[in-house]
Amino acid sequence: MHDRFWQQALAIARRDLDRERRSGEVAWVTIPFGASALLLVPLAVGINQDVLGRIGTGMLFVVVMLFGVLTAVRRTNLETPAQRDAITLLGVDPVAEFAGKTIASSVLLLLFEVVMGVVALTLYGLDLSNWGWMGVVMPLTAVGLAELGTISAAIAISIDAGPALVPLLVTPLAIPLLLGATQTVELGPDGGNLSWLLLMTAVVLVLAIVGVVTARPLQEIR
Amino acid sequence: MATVLRDVDLTVAGGESVGLFGANGAGKTTLLRVVGTLLRPSAGSARVLGADLDTDERFTIRRRVGMIGHNPALYPELSLLANLEFSARIAGAPVATARGVLGDVGLGAAADRLAGEASYGMQRRVEFARELMLQPDLLLLDEPHSALDPSAVELVEHIVAGVLARSGAVVVASHDVARVAPMVTRTAELAGGSLHA
Amino acid sequence: MTSRIRRRWLDVVAVVAIVAALVFALASPRVADQGDAARMLFIHVPTIWLAYVSFGVTFVASIAYLITRKLRWDLIAGASAEIGVVFTTVAIIGGMIWGKATWNVYWTWDARLTLTAVMLLVYLGYLALRRAIADPEARARRSAVLGILGLVQLIPVHFSVTWWRTLHQTNTFRPRDIQMDGPILAALLISVAAFTIVYAALLRHRYALAHLELEAHEASVAVEGPVAGDAVSAPTIGSGG
Numbered sequence: 143m144h145d146r147f148w149q150q151a152l153a154i155a156r157r158d159l160d161r162e163r164r165s166g167e168v169a170w171v172t173i174p175f176g177a178s179a180l181l182l183v184p185l186a187v188g189i190n191q192d193v194l195g196r197i198g199t200g201m202l203f204v205v206v207m208l209f210g211v212l213t214a215v216r217r218t219n220l221e222t223p224a225q226r227d228a229i230t231l232l233g234v235d236p237v238a239e240f241a242g243k244t245i246a247s248s249v250l251l252l253l254f255e256v257v258m259g260v261v262a263l264t265l266y267g268l269d270l271s272n273w274g275w276m277g278v279v280m281p282l283t284a285v286g287l288a289e290l291g292t293i294s295a296a297i298a299i300s301i302d303a304g305p306a307l308v309p310l311l312v313t314p315l316a317i318p319l320l321l322g323a324t325q326t327v328e329l330g331p332d333g334g335n336l337s338w339l340l341l342m343t344a345v346v347l348v349l350a351i352v353g354v355v356t357a358r359p360l361q362e363i364r
Numbered sequence: 365m366a367t368v369l370r371d372v373d374l375t376v377a378g379g380e381s382v383g384l385f386g387a388n389g390a391g392k393t394t395l396l397r398v399v400g401t402l403l404r405p406s407a408g409s410a411r412v413l414g415a416d417l418d419t420d421e422r423f424t425i426r427r428r429v430g431m432i433g434h435n436p437a438l439y440p441e442l443s444l445l446a447n448l449e450f451s452a453r454i455a456g457a458p459v460a461t462a463r464g465v466l467g468d469v470g471l472g473a474a475a476d477r478l479a480g481e482a483s484y485g486m487q488r489r490v491e492f493a494r495e496l497m498l499q500p501d502l503l504l505l506d507e508p509h510s511a512l513d514p515s516a517v518e519l520v521e522h523i524v525a526g527v528l529a530r531s532g533a534v535v536v537a538s539h540d541v542a543r544v545a546p547m548v549t550r551t552a553e554l555a556g557g558s559l560h561a
Numbered sequence: 562m563t564s565r566i567r568r569r570w571l572d573v574v575a576v577v578a579i580v581a582a583l584v585f586a587l588a589s590p591r592v593a594d595q596g597d598a599a600r601m602l603f604i605h606v607p608t609i610w611l612a613y614v615s616f617g618v619t620f621v622a623s624i625a626y627l628i629t630r631k632l633r634w635d636l637i638a639g640a641s642a643e644i645g646v647v648f649t650t651v652a653i654i655g656g657m658i659w660g661k662a663t664w665n666v667y668w669t670w671d672a673r674l675t676l677t678a679v680m681l682l683v684y685l686g687y688l689a690l691r692r693a694i695a696d697p698e699a700r701a702r703r704s705a706v707l708g709i710l711g712l713v714q715l716i717p718v719h720f721s722v723t724w725w726r727t728l729h730q731t732n733t734f735r736p737r738d739i740q741m742d743g744p745i746l747a748a749l750l751i752s753v754a755a756f757t758i759v760y761a762a763l764l765r766h767r768y769a770l771a772h773l774e775l776e777a778h779e780a781s782v783a784v785e786g787p788v789a790g791d792a793v794s795a796p797t798i799g800s801g802g
Contacts, residue, residue: 146456153453157439164441164478227402228437232454232498233427293710297703303693310686311707314679315714318721325725337724345717352713356706358423359627363702364403368789389790406698557788 147238154234154242158220159249167216168250172209176254177261179205184265191267198266203323206255206283207316211309213247214291218304223364226299236357240292244353247288248281255280272330275339279323282342286319287312289349296360318345368394370557372408381524381534382561383544386554392537393433395554396504399535400431413502427455430500434507436487440480444471444490447479451494461497469493469519485511492519501532508536509543521547575762578755585748598662603748605655607756608648609677614760615645616684616712623708626701632775633768635701638708640767642687644760649681672726679718683711697775 162168183201184194229239259276262268294311298304322342329335368391376382386392397403399412401422413428415421438447448462466475469489479487488511495503508520524534524547538544541551552561586603622638625631656674657667668674687707694700 149456150454153450157442157450160446161439161441222435222437224433224435224437225439227397227400227431227433228451229454230402231400231426231429231431232451233456234454290714293706297690297706301690301693303689307686307689307693310682310689314682314686315710315718317679318714318717321721321725338721341717341721341724345714348713348717352710356627356709359702360706362404363699367787370788387790389792391788391790555790557790 144235147235147241150234150238151241151245154239155245155249158243158246161220162246162250168213168254172212173254173257176205176209176258179208180258180261180265194266195268198262198268199327200324201266202258202262203283203320205258206251206323207287207313207320209254210251210287210291210316211312213251213287214295214312215305215308217243217247217291217295218298218308221299223300226364230361234361236361237354239361240296240353240357243292244285244288247291248284251284251287252280255284272327272335275327275330275335278339279326279342282339282346283319283323286342286346286349287316289346289353290315290319293349293353293356293360296363299363318342367557369398369405369554369559372554372557372559374399374552374559374561376533376535378531378533379528380550381528381536381548383541383548383551384535384537384554384559385539385541385551386537390554391557392554393506395559396431396433396506396535396537399502400429400504401426402431425502427498428501429504430495430498430502431504432488432491432495432506432508434510436479436484436491438479438482438487438490440478443476443478444482444486445475447490448493448497452497455498457497462493465493465497466490468496470515483511485513485516488512489516489519492516492523495523496526499530500527501530503527503532503534505534505536505538507538507540509538509540517543571758571762571765575755575759578751578758582748582752582755585751589745589748590742598659601655601659601662602745603752605652605659606749607753608652608655609673610753611756611760612645612649612652612677612680614757615641615648616680616715618764619645619684619687619708620712623705626705627709632697632701633772635697635704636768636771636775637764638704639688639691640764640771642684642691642708643767644763646681646684646688648756648760649677649684653677653681670726672723675726676715676719676722679722680715683715687711697778 180201183197187193187197259280263270263273290312291308294308295304297311298307301307318341322338322345325338326335326342329338372395374382374395384392384395394403398405398410398417401412401415401417404422405417410417412422413425415425438444439450442450445463445466448466449459451457452459452462463472463475466472469492471486471489471493474482474486477486479490482490503524505520505524509517512520524536527534534547536544536548550561552559582603586600589600589603591597591599618641619638622634622641626634626638653674656671656677660669660671660674661667687704690707691700691704694703
């Protein structure tokens with residue numbers, strides 16, 4: 143890791159977050175869409191409070207996961223070929239680029255999760271007793287989905303079918319994050335949630351390693 | 365998929381500026397992108413700035429290569445200044461010089477304008493500002509006069525002269541022989557995928 | 562004729578092996594409680610084994626491609642993944658038939674069945690990615706990354722689904738409940754060996770086909786052929802008034 147690694151990574155993260163701040167897509171489109179998805183579920187499964195209480199945490203993370211996919215899809219369209227060429231010729235470290243994009247996506251996903259958490263608590267009347275674990279689960283989910291999304295978007299970039307492919311690439315591989323997040327919160331420490339937390343941590347580490355190892359080959363994709 | 369370049373034999377020394385001409389579809393842009401390390405040739409060998417393009421050496425020279433292509437590479441949601449500052453941060457150049465360089469290219473008053481709201485010509489000037497700031501050893505220009513007014517054309521010539529003065533090299537791809545002539549030391553024609561120069 | 566047999570020796574061995582496996586499977590004793598339905602074991606277990614082998618080969622070949630940049634590794638990876646998807650589909654259908662015969666349901670949230678379905682989706686995505694890219698080099702690079710990511714990430718998927726099913730165990734489909742007497746175990750091992758030979762034969766054919774496709778592609782962009790720019794000529798309107 144060279145001196146400019148973090149300078150480059152943070153510059154890229156800042157670029158993506160600035161672009162998001164200007165476009166407002168997460169704030170004004172994705173979040174309301176997520177909220178409406180959470181609203182739709184009780185309309186489909188019934189408004190029995192016991193049922194909603196049981197499925198609420200799971201539905202929250204299903205919505206988070208699906209919108210993590212949307213973030214990844216959006217990323218395939220975020221950079222033009224000219225922009226990719228330009229940043230490559232600036233001498234960007236591919237691993238720094240992976241790190242920067244992941245940081246930016248993680249921040250946006252975490253923001254999305256927090257807002258969706260509030261919506262879910264309101265609509266589903268969830269039991270708050272283990273929700274302190276959200277302080278760990280939400281960041282882990284955000285980082286894991288961001289890593290998966292960044293890698294998948296890089297794989298699918300510049301393919302016409304890219305935006306359609308990314309959901310298929312991301313969704314099955316995000317299952318450990320979905321299960322880990324839901325089980326950690328629902329089981330709590332008395333139910334043995336530490337193993338789920340460890341699994342999530344392992345997933346985040348594995349994805350980080352894959353992202354680092356494949357960063358250079360993916361940067362070379364034109 | 366078809367072969368674009370077949371028989372290319374090109375040598376450019378430090379201090380030289382080569383004008384690359386050819387019809388539409390002749391492969392000028394492809395050749396520039398190969399020389400710029402963005403495309404890997406499927407056959408043959410190439411050395412650019414001492415690096416073998418068929419090995420990982422090509423990654424080491426990228427920072428020394430500047431390229432301005434057809435399509436501006438600015439981020440439309442960021443201001444002209446923010447775009448330039450971003451380039452500086454990635455390339456390791458002093459970020460504080462960005463505003464001054466933007467003024468040098470005549471965009472000082474438009475620094476805070478969003479790139480998406482700037483004209484094509486303005487965006488091109490920002491890209492020239494980037495190369496002024498980064499001072500590449502090899503500058504690749506693809507249709508550099510496109511959408512530039514006369515004062516901006518002088519800017520291009522100034523940038524080319526600066527690269528040559530540092531014993532760097534320039535390759536200019538263009539249809540416009542007359543406008544490119546003042547900034548090149550020799551010319552080469554790409555036809556039928558073939559070039560010898 | 563002799564040279565044709567020599568070239569197809571693996572196919573011949575595969576056919577013989579499958580026939581032998583079939584004979585042993587039908588001749589093996591019936592399993593208590595499950596009766597003849599348990600003979601699905603001799604298809605289900607080998608096919609899932611070969612699915613894992615196939616995707617493991619894809620994983621190794623993907624790494625080999627990224628290191629060597631030799632396209633033959635990508636062809637092997639792609640061919641193996643295709644065969645793996647077929648075996649996975651057969652495994653799922655076999656599991657569903659077995660489940661229907663034994664538990665009267667086509668689907669249960671058994672860990673293994675769920676994992677197999679997830680694995681199928683992952684590699685359907687891999688094949689979809691390969692189909693979407695025409696250029697062999699571009700396809701190879703992207704597929705290699707996904708071939709690595711897919712298998713590596715399936716490990717935590719395996720753990721997560723297995724633990725989750727342990728928590729939510731209700732109507733579980735338990736292949737391990739089957740008592741493995743000697744003859745049944747022997748028949749199973751013969752099935753596994755037979756299917757492995759079938760995999761090798763299929764891989765050989767699919768790789769050969771992929772190689773021919775690559776050669777055809779390279780011929781279309783061969784040195785002797787036209788270059789891209791040859792398709793562009795001077796416009797006929799607007800010149801000379």
